[in-house]
Structures are given as C-alpha cells and as structure tokens.
Amino acid sequence: MFARVVWLVLRKDLMVEVRSLEIAYTTLFFAVSCVLVFAFALVQEGRPPEDGAAGILWISIAFAGTLALGRAFERERQSETLRALMLAPAARPAIYVGKLLGIVALLVAGEMVLVPLIALLFQAPLLARPVWLAVILVTGTVGFAAVGTLFAAMLVRARSRDVLLPVLLYPITVPVIIAGVRATAALLQPDVDGEILRFWFALLVCFDVVFVTLALWTFEPLMTD
C-alpha cells in the first residue's frame, strides 16, 4: 500500500509536469542563467577559479531546487489538491515520499543539463568519473529535497511562503551543500583522494538518513490542522 501510494503520487506529479513543463523550463532557465553569470564573473582570460565548478554546480542546484519546490507545492495549493491528498486514506509519509521523489527526479533531470554546461564553461573534468558524480549528485539532491519538500508542504498556506522557504531551507541544508561541494571538488582533482571522497560521501549519506527519517516522522503531525 505504501509503495503504491508513493508510485501514484510520483506518477501524477511527473504526468502534470510533462503536460505543463512549467517547473522544468523555469528551473532550467534560472539555473543556466546562474551558471552563465558566474562564468562571466569568475572565468578570467580563460582561467576558471580552482574548485569553482563544484561550488557553482551546487549553488545552481540549490537555487533551482528552491524554485522547483515552491512551484511544485503552489500547484497543489491552487486547486487545493494538497487538501485532497490529506483527506485520502493513504499513509501521509507515502504522500511525502512520492512528492520528494518527484522533486528529486526533476532536479536530477536539470543536473543532466547543468553538469556538461559547467564542465564546458569552467573547463572542469566533471565527466571524468561519471558514476561517482552521479552518486554524489543524487545523494546530495535527496538530502536537499528531503528538507525542502517538508518545508514547502508546511508553508503551503503561509502568506509569505516564497520568502520563508529559502530563509528556512538554506541554513538547514548548508551542511548538505558543503558536503556536496567538497565531494565534487575531490572528484575534480587529477589524483582523486579516495579517503576524502568517501568521507564527504558518507557525510552526505548520513544527512540523507537523518533528514528523510525526520521528515517521515514529522510530516503527518505537521500537516494535520
């Protein structure tokens, strides 16, 4: 039952997005603009700053992710469909996981465009170890989206939700973003230090476990009343 509800919510969110492409276009446009601004500002005479690519990648993911989170729940607010989800006899944590996976899928799709763009503009060997990069990106994105999905759902009825979401989200997800930046930067070294890479990756996994567990635990009481 839990997995079925997760799948139903995820499939519904993806179907809505495929029809409208609203979040995909806006977040991608925003993230690409962000990367271009940083590229013009930081790449001097064809020389990018050291480790700059890792930082720019994660800043773009965080900014675009905040936009995607806001829009994903604004959609549920407009027709009060979040209320309909809460009225359904489905486990509320399953609804949360379905929404979370939908956000993660959208962000990962965006990252597939961002990574080659940043690799090109910042002359960074981001695609030298694609499997490790994919693992780090997915792990970091899950940690960021786990907190973001919870906060975006909580704030859906708040009048100043657009302001409150980043204010609440960034301080809590800073450890995820730092770990993501450090793990990605470690990957970009000519000789990858496996120990450092594994340390930051393990930290990312720890954040994921803590954030997802806390969100699953608190989603139902926070969404009641």
Place this chain on the structure above:
Amino acid sequence: MTAVDFDELKVDDVSRHFGRRRAISHVSFSVTRGSLLGLLGPNGAGKSTLLAMLATLLRPSAGRIRYGAHDSATPGSALRSAIGVLGHDLFLYPELTAGENLEFFAGLYAVADPRASAIEALQLAGLADRADDAVSSFSRGMRQRVALERALIHRPRLLLLDEPFTGLDDASGAALTARLRALRETGAIVVLATHDLDLAEGLLDRAIFLRDGRMLDTVERPDGLRSTYRGVMSRPHATTVAGRGA
C-alpha cells in the same frame, strides 16, 4: 484496509477557535444514515469550518465528533476512507484529463479497479465522451460534476459538500439534486453547506441554521426554506438553540 462503517454521525458540543477568533461555538447535532442535512447561514457563519472538522481536516478545540463508534480524535485511514468531500475548490488537477484525475483518486482510496471505476464515474457524470480531455478545458459546471464523482468514487458513507451548486446551470443543478436524493436512498449520510436555498428547497431532511459560529436553530424537513431562513436570521444574537434551552 477496511473502511469504517457507521450509522450515525454525532457532533457533541463542538467548538473551534483560530487564535482568539471563535469560528464554531458549542454546536451539537446528530444525523443518521439515509439523511440529508443542510448547513445554512451567511458568509462567515462557520459552515466550511464545521465541514472541515467533519472531514477530519481540522480538530475540534473542544467537544467530540463521533462516527458511529469511531472518534474524531483518532481519525486514521479507515475513517477517512468512509468520507467523501466536495470542497468549494474542486480538488482536481487541471493538467490531467478527467479520466486520469478520477483514476488517481480511485487509486489513492484503494478502489479495486481504479480505471473501471473512473469510466463508470464519468458515465454517471455524463462526461464519458470527454474522459481524455484535460480538466482545464472544462466549464465550471463540468468540473463540478467531475469533482462530485471524485468525492464519490470510493462510495463513502459520509458525503460532505461545500456549496455544491456553485457554477451549475439549472439542468446540472437539478441533476445534482437527483443524485443527492439517490445517495440518500442508498443509505449515505449527506451534509451540505449551501447558500442556494432555491435548489436546497425540498431536498433537506433537516436544516441547521448557523450564524457567527453558533447554531441558531434546527428545522426538520423545512418547507419554505427562504422564509424560514429570513425568520431565523432576523433573530437577535442571544437566541441560539443552546440559549433558548438555557
């Protein structure tokens, strides 16, 4: 998961506050299966808040709501699967087709065959030929019909309707009235909040009149609903059901 079944909905001295504002104050009534209850009152009377509490979306600040042997303090999935809600907003995804919307909600309510239920529901709504059209392309009346079928797709014991006649033309309004009567015959408990006294005329088994969160009066099988409404609403504030009894 088995849905909770019950023969009676009992609201016992229920109040609901939002901060210092009292939205519902000491409301009590009961309604049995096969009955149609109307919540009538001006804007801000507390009708939607009361419906939200009956739907388990809000907890009462005081008092109890009982669904047969079940209490609103422990709503749970089994109780929610016995309740259908048609809100003022329609709870439909405009980007999805009518069929996809109904199939999605049928799946959430663990209906045995979501697709077949969606098709059947669209036939009942008279929209079988529009199953593959996005809800955003529908008129308000058509959306309202789809939304009603969404609320009914799991055959709930308790149906809660907030302004169900909004946006319906005469024919659709009459069709909805007939549908509600049919639901009453099947043993459903129907609670509807409405301003449309003309369409509610002759439909209700009981009308509860609310103003400023207080229950002013309750009338069994009301006739001449508009004149009764005017008479009840012209009473001074102190004359509530509880007040008269005191």
